[in-house]
Amino acid sequence: LDYNIALEITRNLAGENELVVIKTFQKNIEFLEHMISEDERYDSFKTYIRNGLNDLYNQVINDESTEFIPVQLKTIVLPGACAYGNQDCLERAKASFEEWKAAGDEYETAIDANLKSWVLCSGIQSGTPEDWDLAWDRLQHTSQILERDSIISALACTQDPNLLNKYLQLSIDPDSSVRNQNKRYLYYAIGSSKLGSKLMLDWLETNWETIKEFYADTFVYNVKNMVALYPETANTQEEFDRMNNFYTTHKGELGSSAEPVAQGLDKISANVKWRQNFYEQVLEWFVANA
Numbered sequence: 001l002d003y004n005i006a007l008e009i010t011r012n013l014a015g016e017n018e019l020v021v022i023k024t025f026q027k028n029i030e031f032l033e034h035m036i037s038e039d040e041r042y043d044s045f046k047t048y049i050r051n052g053l054n055d056l057y058n059q060v061i062n063d064e065s066t067e068f069i070p071v072q073l074k075t076i077v078l079p080g081a082c083a084y085g086n087q088d089c090l091e092r093a094k095a096s097f098e099e100w101k102a103a104g105d106e107y108e109t110a111i112d113a114n115l116k117s118w119v120l121c122s123g124i125q126s127g128t129p130e131d132w133d134l135a136w137d138r139l140q141h142t143s144q145i146l147e148r149d150s151i152i153s154a155l156a157c158t159q160d161p162n163l164l165n166k167y168l169q170l171s172i173d174p175d176s177s178v179r180n181q182n183k184r185y186l187y188y189a190i191g192s193s194k195l196g197s198k199l200m201l202d203w204l205e206t207n208w209e210t211i212k213e214f215y216a217d218t219f220v221y222n223v224k225n226m227v228a229l230y231p232e233t234a235n236t237q238e239e240f241d242r243m244n245n246f247y248t249t250h251k252g253e254l255g256s257s258a259e260p261v262a263q264g265l266d267k268i269s270a271n272v273k274w275r276q277n278f279y280e281q282v283l284e285w286f287v288a289n290a
Helices: 003-015 019-036 041-059 068-083 087-103 104-109 113-126 129-141 145-159 161-169 180-191 194-206 208-227 236-287
Strands: none
Touching: 003 019, 003 041, 003 236, 019 041, 019 068, 019 236, 041 068, 041 087, 041 236, 068 087, 068 113, 087 104, 087 113, 087 129, 113 129, 113 145, 129 145, 129 161, 145 161, 145 180, 161 180, 161 194, 180 194, 180 208, 194 208, 194 236, 208 236
């Protein structure tokens, strides 16, 4: 399917509210996001997606239904609307985040459970280092699974490289309350952004021996989780070479994780080819239609 034809179909998004359609749209847009997010024309992409989501956003933000499909739509549409700059969405998320911050010991019940991930991620993303520290502190004390999982993901939403590196370092702090079986979600959360996946690979290489000593028998498993999402956002020859050098250098120590890393190289190769064939076409379409 020609990309121009595929992108033209997205014009129908304004009239859509079918969960399956919205999920498919989200998955495909996420791929494009990964491929073009560092380009100076990325703002045109954001503008187009934001405008396309406006009607659906206005529909779900005022829907108080607790039924499954309306709730699921909210969990998809609200994070997307905020990520692409919907001002009303950002203001609502900020107000809810401020309530969470001010809730004291009642923070676990301060936000609707279905909206918790959206509110905390948006709040951390636009917040201060002090907000990040507060969330980390609450992660150490919460006993609620939903609260724990939401904060683990939200802490990775920061765009501050220093805080992401701090998060990585805290992941191997013996005093951290984050259990080793939950570290997978921590590393996946950090690796889900291009910035995070690059920083994590650098951190892994720089601190290889320290991390190896910390995880001992589960080291190989955790390395796999640290690099698993790097190929999702990598699409240049430089990024391929970066991962290939990592693979070549550490292949003998990767054990059962060697194969997933090699498969990741195949994924990056496919992304590089996509960039050669479709990158300009896709960006030019968004610039023309934003």
